[in-house]
Structures are given as structure tokens and as C-alpha cells.
Amino acid sequence: MNPDKRIIIDDLTARVNASPFLIVVDYTAITVPEFTNLRSALAASGAQCHVAKNNFMRTALTDAGLPDIGEHLVGQTAFITGASDVAGAAKAINTFNKASKKAEYKVAILDGAVLTADQIRAIGDLPPRDQLLAKLLGTINAAGSALARVIQAYVDKENGGSEEPAA
Numbered sequence: 001m002n003p004d005k006r007i008i009i010d011d012l013t014a015r016v017n018a019s020p021f022l023i024v025v026d027y028t029a030i031t032v033p034e035f036t037n038l039r040s041a042l043a044a045s046g047a048q049c050h051v052a053k054n055n056f057m058r059t060a061l062t063d064a065g066l067p068d069i070g071e072h073l074v075g076q077t078a079f080i081t082g083a084s085d086v087a088g089a090a091k092a093i094n095t096f097n098k099a100s101k102k103a104e105y106k107v108a109i110l111d112g113a114v115l116t117a118d119q120i121r122a123i124g125d126l127p128p129r130d131q132l133l134a135k136l137l138g139t140i141n142a143a144g145s146a147l148a149r150v151i152q153a154y155v156d157k158e159n160g161g162s163e164e165p166a167a
Contacts, residue, residue: 005056008052008056009056009059009060009063010060012050012052012056012057012060012079013060013063013064015048015050015060015081016060016061016064016066016081017064018081018083019081019082019083020082020084020086020110020111021080021081021082021086021089021108021109021110021111022061022066022079022080022081022108022109023079023080023081023086023089023090023093023105023108023120024069024072024073024077024078024079024080024105024106024107024108025049025077025078025079025080025093025103025104025105025106026075026076026077026078026103026104026105026106027051027076027077027078027102027103028075028076028102029102030100030102030103034096034100034102035049037096038092038093038096038103041092041095041096042080042082042089042092042093044092045082045085045088045089045091045092046082046083046084046085046088046089047080047081047082047083047085047088047089047092048080048081048082049078049079049080050078050079050080050081051076051077051078051079052079054073054074054077055073057073057077057079058070058073061109066109066112067109067112067113067114069107069109069114072106072107077106078103080093085129086108086110086120086123087123087124087126087128087129089124090120090121090123090124091124091125091126092124093105093124094121094124094125104117105117105120105121107120108120110123
């Protein structure tokens with residue numbers, strides 16, 4: 001293999017290994033200014049967009065030991081990787097796609113599992129992580145409060161109901 005090609009493949013392999021996700025997008029109709037805007041939106045969420053030959057990425061994925069998604073690596077393909085937050089990257093792509101209708105998901109790999117276009121789109125539609133954690137905390141607190149009220153009612157009943165109920 002040509003040493004220059006090997007350098008590119010090694011760089012792609014390192015990027016894929018460093019990222020917990022890989023999103024594959026078709027960018028056929030995207031103009032250069034739109035692509036720049038997409039890259040900026042992805043950078044704000046901690047992700048990067050790369051364009052490489054499909055054969056190079058196919059080899060890099062094999063070298064990284066990731067699932068074979070070769071049937072999706074056709075046409076003009078952009079590859080999105082990031083440090084941690086797949087939801088932020090998917091949300092940036094969803095927002096871009098709502099405005100332009102040009103960035104079509106092909107497939108994604110998340111922690112070694114292959115996701116369809118609909119699955120990655122659904123991840124992008126989730127509320128932000130902070131909101132999900134707040135909802136979880138609210139659910140846990142509601143259950144704890146209900147349990148405390150039941151225990152207090154039992155204690156009040158055992159004491160003959162002589163105490164005033166708490167407000």
C-alpha cells in the first residue's frame with residue numbers, strides 16, 4: 001500500500017478509536033458555506049466532521065475492529081466523530097437538516113453497535129442531558145416523597161391521630 005494512503009488510514013483509525021461514536025452522513029447537495037455552518041455547529045457540541053474516501057474509511061473501520069458498514073459507504077459521505085456526546089452531534093445534524101433538508105443520515109456506530117438512520121435521528125431528538133437528569137431526579141424525589149407520606153400516615157394512625165397533619 002502507498003505510504004501516503006497508509007498515513008490517511010492510520011489517522012482515520014485513530015479518530016474512530018478515540019470516539020465512542022461514528023455518524024455517517026450523505027452530504028451530496030450541501031454547499032460549501034452550508035458545510036462550514038454544519039462543521040461549526042458540530043464543533044460547538046464537541047464533534048468533528050471529516051470527509052475521506054469511502055475505501056479509506058472501510059479499511060480504518062476494519063483496522064479498528066468496528067462492525068462492517070461497507071454497504072452504507074457509497075456516494076459522498078461525511079464522517080462525524082466526537083469526544084463523548086453523540087446526542088449533541090445528532091442534535092446539531094437534526095437542526096441543520098430541519099433548516100436545509102440536505103444532510104441525510106446513512107448509519108451510525110455507537111459503542112460498537114450499528115444504528116439505523118431512524119435510531120440516530122431519535123437520539124438527536126432527545127432532550128439535553130441536563131433535562132433528562134432533572135426528570136430522573138424529579139421522579140426519584142416524587143417516589144421518596146410518596147413513601148414518606150405513607151409512613152407518616154401510618155405513624156399518625158398508630159399514635160391515635162392526635163398530631164396535626166404536616167402542611
